[in-house]
Amino acid sequence: MKVTFVIEDAMSNRWLGPELTPHLWAMVADGGGRCAAGGESVMSSATYPNHATFVTGLEPVDHRVLVNRVWNGSEFVGSNQVGPIGETVFEAARRAGVSTAAIVGDHKLVGVMGADRADLHWPPGGVRPKVELDEFRYAVNQAVLDAWDTNHPGPGAVDLSIVHFNDPDTASHLHGPDSPEARERMRLTDADFGSLLERIRPEWDDSVVIVVSDHDQETVWGEGFDLGAVLAAKGLPGIVEPEGTAALVLDGPDKEVLLGLDGVAGAVDIDESNTLVWGPEGQVFGEWFDFLHGAHGGPRCRAQVAAVGGGHPVVAELATALAGRRPAAADWAPTLAKLCGFHLDGSTGHSLI
Numbered sequence: 115m116k117v118t119f120v121i122e123d124a125m126s127n128r129w130l131g132p133e134l135t136p137h138l139w140a141m142v143a144d145g146g147g148r149c150a151a152g153g154e155s156v157m158s159s160a161t162y163p164n165h166a167t168f169v170t171g172l173e174p175v176d177h178r179v180l181v182n183r184v185w186n187g188s189e190f191v192g193s194n195q196v197g198p199i200g201e202t203v204f205e206a207a208r209r210a211g212v213s214t215a216a217i218v219g220d221h222k223l224v225g226v227m228g229a230d231r232a233d234l235h236w237p238p239g240g241v242r243p244k245v246e247l248d249e250f251r252y253a254v255n256q257a258v259l260d261a262w263d264t265n266h267p268g269p270g271a272v273d274l275s276i277v278h279f280n281d282p283d284t285a286s287h288l289h290g291p292d293s294p295e296a297r298e299r300m301r302l303t304d305a306d307f308g309s310l311l312e313r314i315r316p317e318w319d320d321s322v323v324i325v326v327s328d329h330d331q332e333t334v335w336g337e338g339f340d341l342g343a344v345l346a347a348k349g350l351p352g353i354v355e356p357e358g359t360a361a362l363v364l365d366g367p368d369k370e371v372l373l374g375l376d377g378v379a380g381a382v383d384i385d386e387s388n389t390l391v392w393g394p395e396g397q398v399f400g401e402w403f404d405f406l407h408g409a410h411g412g413p414r415c416r417a418q419v420a421a422v423g424g425g426h427p428v429v430a431e432l433a434t435a436l437a438g439r440r441p442a443a444a445d446w447a448p449t450l451a452k453l454c455g456f457h458l459d460g461s462t463g464h465s466l467i
């Protein structure tokens with residue numbers, strides 16, 4: 115069996131359908147399946163916490179990528195510099211002699227997912243590649259497909275391939291997730307996904323293709339809300355790390371105190387030191403730019419695409435499972451382990467088969 119796990123960054127489950135995503139739709143109709151309500155992201159509903167969960171099957175409280183940047187004891191640094199705590203599918207697969215490849219549009223995901231331990235990863239070393247870049251300077255989808263053509267030995271030669279398309283996330287940040295521009299980029303991303311399927315087609319009968327997104331986005335407006343300044347003005351403790359429509363508060367006041375502040379609509383304690391808060395609709399935390407109209411991080415962006423296809427007989431079982439329950443982000447890593455026949459240490463997710 116050959117498994118391809120495709121992550122379409124910020125592809126909105128709300129917009130899937132025969133018009134906007136015909137290739138995904140056709141795959142589902144052709145013996146595949148999907149969870150109509152979508153899967154459920156971890157909190158925060160940011161890119162890196164979810165990708166760390168995709169490869170470890172651990173919740174953020176365990177792999178420690180709570181938001182895109184992680185606290186190293188003295189400051190917040192990029193999670194790509196640290197990677198997730200816990201075993202990844204790349205390490206577990208290698209132990210079992212299962213081959214892996216990771217090709218990602220956001221180069222930082224190599225570090226975030228520990229993908230340098232895959233048998234093949236691109237871009238090399240997680241360094242921004244010299245290819246066509248999008249408005250946020252991430253590799254465009256076509257560059258990801260080109261990287262597949264240049265580096266991947268073919269669908270029959272790798273047991274587990276992970277592919278990340280970044281385009282929908284950038285367009286949704288710039289224009290808002292429900293804008294015509296974002297929807298057009300989602301349509302084009304589905305076409306790129308269709309191109310990827312053509313590359314897998316020669317091995318179709320032996321293939322399982324899983325398609326997810328890491329999070330949705332929501333429309334935002336106004337200036338960023340500076341929670342750190344509010345805490346300081348009130349003489350309250352806490353280091354605030356903004357994460358789009360959410361913010362992490364480290365060593366801050368009790369949750370109840372945070373909930374009493376204007377600009378805090380909800381909060382959840384992650385552990386003894388960390389509380390994640392989110393705001394009312396439309397509000398982002400921290401510095402923000404008025405040319406950005408979409409963001410994520412809070413609970414309104416948790417819906418993930420969750421679809422499966424392929425010609426292998428196990429696809430029917432996966433489709434039935436997806437029809438029956440919403441998969442959590444942490445369920446995918448143990449599912450990949452079960453499909454590919456390796457044991458993943460420590461995962462707290464539940465395999466769909």
Ligand SMILES: [Zn+2]
Pocket residue numbers: 123124160161162283328329
């Ligand atoms: Zn993302």
